[in-house]
Amino acid sequence: MGNLSADFMSEKLLDAKVHFERALDCKHTEFDDLYPYMIEHPQFFWYKRYVAWSELLTIVKLSEEIELEWRSAFTERQAEYIAKRVMSSKVLDEWYETETNESESKKHVG
Template sequence: MGKEIPADFFVTKLNEAKVHFERALDCKHTEFDDLYPYMIEHPQFFWYKRYVAWSELLTIVKLCNELEISWQEQFSHQQAEYIQKRVMSSKVLDYWFETNDSKEHVG
């Protein structure tokens, strides 16, 4: 069979996905901008960029759940609840950082 993947690989990927989502929320540069530079000219760009980052985050959380790898401690309690509900609502967009202990945005 294939080689075994260490649990810290998924934690690293989870943190990368979290940073990607937070950068998308803050309208900061992500690799999505490099893949689709023409999208910047379209008003729906930032919505779509956030949707892509949210989907990536949910996918990695789903893999963590299936592999029984704990992921909740990487997020505030409220953020973990948003993720478990899976829907990127206006509440998620408006209050993602409000529930952060540090209340700092990604640099």
């Protein structure tokens, strides 16, 4: 197999990010099609998010192995979460927190 192109990996990275964010937002993903009987299961959305997170970490790991810069596709905070590799409730709750909101709130305090 030939070398993976940077464009190909960048596309896969963005696909994995979108997949994880769709899982976070409880939107339809491939996982729903693979396991339609699980939709009624109370743990379904946790499994779905876990699968999407695992996929994202795998693509990031592959990107690092071929020395592709991946952090620019994420906010600084999101990149930190990915680097820590653990999907915690903080990741789920604060994934969409933007640094703009954070810096603006600091401006209002000062």
